[in-house]
Amino acid sequence: MDMRKFTEGKTGGIDQFCPPLCFELAGQSFYFEMDDGFDYELKFIDEKTLEWNFAGKEPAKADYLCVKGDETTYLLSFDLQDVQQRENHTFVIDKENWLCTRILSRIGDNPRYPYLIAPKYEFGAIKREGVEYRVYPRHGFTDDLNGNVVQWNYGMMETVHIYYCSDYYRITYPPEKASAQSFNEALQKLPSSDEPTAYIKIKEGMYLFSLTESNAEKLIAEAMGFRSNTMCMLQNYKRVYQVGRTFGTATRDGVDTPLHLMFGAYGRLRDIDSKFLTDPNPYLI
DSSP, X not given: OOGGGXXXXXXXTOOTTOOOOOOTTTTOEEEEEETTSOOEEEEEOSSSEEEEEETTSOOEEEEEEEEEEETTEEEEEEEOSSOSSOEEEEEEEETTTTEEEEEEEEBSXXXXXXXXXXXXXXXXXXXXXXXXXXXXXXXXEOOTTTTEEXXXXXXXXXXXXXXXXXXXXXXXXXXXSTTHHHHHHHHTTSSOOOEEEEEEEEETTEEEEEEEOOHHHHHHHHHHTOOOEEEEEEEETTTXXXXXXXXXXXXXXXXXXXXXXXXXXXXXXXXXXXXXHHSOOTTOO
């Protein structure tokens, strides 16, 4: 028997090292005091379903996915139900510091690129009884990762992330991996692998790295069936491990498949040719 068939995933090979889903939040409720003034409520009904609403609005139900970056930090993701445009709400819930990061992502807002996603990031605090609202401390954008290169092993697939500046990253695929061939062929059709990103510090040694496959969507989507996806990766550098979620679309043979799944990866810091860190971004003037 060829034992390799048991590792032949249907999700692009990125979920093999995803930890078991976390059900610890079942029965709990949260009120997030957000810095943009649009506070947000979550009520975890059970291990599968939650109720969500912006403060003062009627709650709606959704099925959720949750994984942990460490003992007190949760990555929560759910797609809205019964909406005209697909929309995802993702949270980092930091119970060590009682802080949160919210990411709202919707497909279909760009009339020229209807698959394109533009995530919106906001920070806030978890309301606690007897604790007054404070404007600091917060999670926030950072350049801490600049200059670092990490090879992430997802199981069937490995990637090399080049964190060369605070607004973009670069990616390559180890040539010795069979899965790298099709990805590298796609990249050769682009002037660069640079894609827009957000780097957010959650706490010491813990970062949220969020990327959007924007340039690929604009330049090679029709030819490759490679649609825009947004990926959030909660990276624990004390363990060099990450958990994440992807939200977007895959198109095969003219058929769109909605994507929303959790994944995990083990990493190792790498040295790399300095040109990958210093070559100019061809998408910018």
